[in-house]
Amino acid sequence: MKLGILTSFNKDWKLYAEACEKLGVEHEIVDFVGRDWLRNCLESGCDGFMVRPPNDFPERKAMVDERLTFLAKNVGRPVYPGVDELLFYENKRALVNWLDYYEIPHPKTVVLASYAEAMEFVASASYPFVSKRAIGSAASGVIVVKSPRQARRLVRQFFGWPIPGITRGKTYWSWYKKKWLLPDVGDEQKHYMIVQDFCDVRWEHRIIRIGDTFLGYRKVVGKHGFASGSGLAAWGEPPRRALDMVREITDRFGFRSMAIDIFETADGEYLVNEMQALFGSVERSLLNIDGKDGRYVWKDGDYRFEEGYWNVKRCYELRVQDFVRVLEGKADGR
Ligand SMILES: Nc1ncnc2c1ncn2[C@@H]1O[C@H](COP(=O)(O)OP(=O)(O)O)[C@@H](O)[C@H]1O
């Protein structure tokens, strides 16, 4: 059994390698960025490949998606996480298809692909609504649109004006090394618009499932008015309803590594906001009940609490353990 660790534009693949070393799992680092990526994969003789795709520029993400899909579907090699969920990883535009088609409760979301349709939408929309960039984190691409005037300006930025289609797109700003607020040049939003109903969010629950491990906490709204990126968390028992939603979704589609962010609204609805196969995480507990770190394991119809610290190597250790079980054919029924 040998795992291939695919390199990417960020350095997170090293966490897979460190986890393998710690667990004593045979592995090889495979150059997935270079032009010989496919030959590298084939010649490595690995049984399966683990990846953390880039989350900076849409073109890089698309290139890695294309390569991974080819490797999994055409060449038939196991990839972890799976390519279905990697296609909507860091892609809110693609996620909408899943949430809509499979009727997963979520804030009503529409993807607009033309200037005319977008202008028509904003003329009859109820305000405020939310506009989102497909890729992004820490609320850097989320705009609460409060007026038709602001909305029309955005539409012109996204789709071009006065000559339709010719646009530099809208540039967002985000924090670099938590020190400097810089424009995300090269990551402009153009030629599409994602609009979503504004929700009265009471809590944002993040529930994680990797293999048979469940973790969860709440994101707390920060000074900038958003939960994502606030760096604030609250621990305690996650609601059973949120855990069940995540268990059902991951079971239904066979997702092995998934973090699902669920809005609990003021009127008691539970709505899926994001589903990410991989997620940013600092070294801290992701489940803590009454001062005790731990995880849940689903067994005999209940979530059993096991004390311990499970966010080892930012959850990459759990992923390596799970992929090994999958490749050994021991993951059935989890
Ligand atoms: N439809 C919405 N209604 C109200 N607030 C929202 C909505 N969508 C997002 N937010 C707020 O914006 C934050 C970031 O949005 P999210 O879609 O999670 O993007 P990111 O990828 O930046 O985490 C959320 O944590 C939440 O606080």
Ligand SMILES: [Mg+2]
């Ligand atoms: Mg989020």
